[in-house]
Each structure stands twice: as C-alpha cells, then as structure tokens.
Amino acid sequence: MIAEHDRPDVTVPPTIHALLAARLDQLDTAERSVLERGSVEGQVFHRGAVVALAPEETPVDGRLVSLIRKDLVRPERPVVAYDEAFRFRHLLIRDTAYDGLPKAVRAELHERFAAWLVAHADELVESDELVGYHLDQAYRYRVALGPPDADAQRLAVRAAGHLLVSSERAGARGDNEAVIALLGKAVELLPADSPERRAAQVELAVLLTWRGDFAGATAAREEAEAAARAAGDDRVLARLVLADVEGEVMRAQDQTLRGALATAEQALAELERVGDEEGALWALRLVGNFEIWLGNSAEGERLWLRALERAERVSPRRANEIRMWLVWAIWWGPTHVDEGIRRCEEIKRHATSKRQKPIPIGRVRLTRSPMLPKLRCSDAFCRFVHSPATNTEGRSQVR
Secondary structure (H helix, E strand, O other): OHHHHHOOOOOOOHHHHHHHHHHHHOOOHHHHHHHHHHHHHOOEEEHHHHHHHOOOOOOHHHHHHHHHHOOOEEEEOOOOOOOOEEEEOOHHHHHHHHHOOOHHHHHHHHHHHHHHHHHOHHHOOOHHHHHHHHHHHHHHHHHHHOOOOHHHHHHHHHHHHHHHHHHHHHHHOOOHHHHHHHHHHHHHHOOOOOHHHHHHHHHHHHHHHHHOOHHHHHHHHHHHHHHHHHHOOHHHHHHHHHHHHHHHHHHOOOOOHHHHHHHHHHHHHHHHHHOOHHHHHHHHHHHHHHHHHOOOHHHHHHHHHHHHHHHHHHOHHHHHHHHHHHHHHHHHOOOOHHHHHHHHHHHHHHHOOOOOOOOOOOOOOHHHOOOHHHOOOHHHHHHHHOOHHHOOOOOOOOO
16 A cells, blocks of 8 residues: 555656546546545555545445446455455556545545554554554645644654554564664654654664664764753663664774673663663663673673563563574574574574564574584574574564
8 A cells, every 4th residue: 555655756648647637537526536535545445445535425336336337446355354445447547536636635535544544453464554654644735735733743643653653563573674764754753852753763873873874873863862962861862872882883993892881781770770671671682792792602691581581571572683682692602502402492483473573583594604514413403594484584683
C-alpha cells in the first residue's frame, strides 16, 4: 500500500492522463465515488474500506460490479478475512481517480481510512506503519490547505506514535534502514519540544553513525542536545553521551577504548539514577563491547548476560541486539567450542520460537576464520550459523 503512494514520480504524458480522466468523467457519481474511495487505499483496495469511506447512500456492491464490467477494476485476493478485494486494472487509473479528489477530501479520507486500518489491525502486517502513513498524509494535506490547527497537530502526533511503534518492530527484526526511514518521518511530525522527538533523534543519530552518515548523525545529535538542555531532560542527555562515545570510537582514531569505557560507565550510572531502563541496557551493552575490545572477554560476556536478563523483560529489540553480540563473542572469545555450540543452540531455539521476534544474527561466516581449523567441532558449529533459522539475509547489524 505504502510503496504505491511513495514510489518515485513518473511522468505521465498529458494525453494519456487526459484520456483516462475523460473516461472516468463518463462514470456516474456513485461509480466515481467508489473508485475514488478505493484509490485512497492503493492499487489494491477492499470493499469494507470503500463502505467505510463512501457516503451512506452509495450502493457500493452494485457499483463495484459495474466497474468490473467496465474493465476499470478486477477481483483480487483480500488481505482482510471475510472481505472482498479489488485491483485497479492499471496503476494510472488509480492515480487518475485519486488526483480527482480535492485536498480537503483526501485529508478526511486518509484519516477515516486510518481508523478502518486500526479496526482491522490484527489481520494486517505492519499495521502501525500503514496507520502512521495515512495519518501523516491526512496531516500533510491539511497543512497544504493552510497553517496547521490543533486538530492537525494532533494528527501529526498520532501519526508519529504509530511510526515509532513500527520502528521498534523493525529494529527487533534488524531492519535498520526501515528504522531510519520511520524515525526520520516521526521526527518531522513531532513538535520541537516533544520528549519523544528528542529520544527518536538520539536513536536516529546512532543508526546514521552505523550507516557511516556521520554528518547526518552529528546534526541529529546536536539538535537533540539543544532541545534536551532547554527542557532539562537528563535522560536524553545521558543517552547522547552514549551516542557520542559510540560514534567517536567508530570515526575518531584518537578516541581511546579506556576513555570510552569510563565515559560509558558514567552514563550507565546516570541512566540508572534517572530510571531509564532501556538506556541503561544500551549502556551495559556498550560497556560490554569496550571490555571485550580491551581483552576482557569474560567480563564483557558477564555484562551482556546481565543486560540480556533485564532486556527480556522490557525490550525485545535490545534483547535481540545483545544476543547478536553474544554470538560474536562466542566466536572471538575464550568460550570452548562445545560450550559455544550449546549456547548457540539455545539462541537458535529462541530464534525459532513463535512467541519471540526474529533475532537479527545475520550471516556470521566463521568458515573464513583462521582459527576454525583448530576447532574439532567446527563442522557442527558452521552448520548452525549457516542454518536458515539463524540467518536473516541482508539484515545483519554487524557486517
């Protein structure tokens, strides 16, 4: 649904657009209304959504049959159970129908369609992203008509809330590019003084650093820091310390690991003081990183296991992130191969559990390690890390 709306602009020859518009102008009012309401959902739309969006007096079923006969739409497999779905015969027909809607009507229909999506959220994949997208569209069309009023601002905040939930899920499955896109949209929508906006900017700064976009990361950190200082937000300021030290270790050659470790430990103490459990988990993970990189593998693993125990109660995303690091620690640390295989089997069982989100372990290619020939159980270990249950192609957070 979203890809159809967000695709790159395609220039349609004016003559084709005029021909399609002329054909749609020949429809009666009810047929045109049904087609336009369907276009709000996308190239594929559901009868239930059209009923929810159409005026009460519109005979939807008869008009859908008529549109099929006129070869403008065709039946499609529905996503929502016990509903019917239809597909525009060509995407340009959908676009022409949508373009015929005034902006004020588009704003209203996108908001009402978001409500329909919420009512069917249990049947949809990534419903929060869809709801956030349509609320965002409703807000943007209102802004296009004039300065945003209180209702428009509430739409923006609601849209951002759904996008933030969706970004959390994307992070749990290791899809960092999706997280960056969702956080970026949420930051655009939230008020400048919003605590959620500040927190999102910190998260965005970290992911942009991992991507290598240091300029973008610096801009996000600086804006979040200015807003946090103005609001006296100690929680975000402590998280920014972690973002800074993690970024500096990656991009600055003069940053020492011992100095980074001390800074992360101070941030951990501050996050514990202000009661930021998820921030403290991030700090614990980072302290564990620095301990291991300084050669203290046992201490680093101890910290990660401590963090994992806490993360399982509050943040599936943080828990999956820590498990990923533990897999790497089994490779480079002092863990005996038999114990390493046992631990990995535990993570594998967790990865295949239907009650848990997928673990973004990625493809850890131990076969390239010069140490592997020395391990008697290397074949079994390699079979584990290459198995489908523990691999998520293109999702690894560690390359």
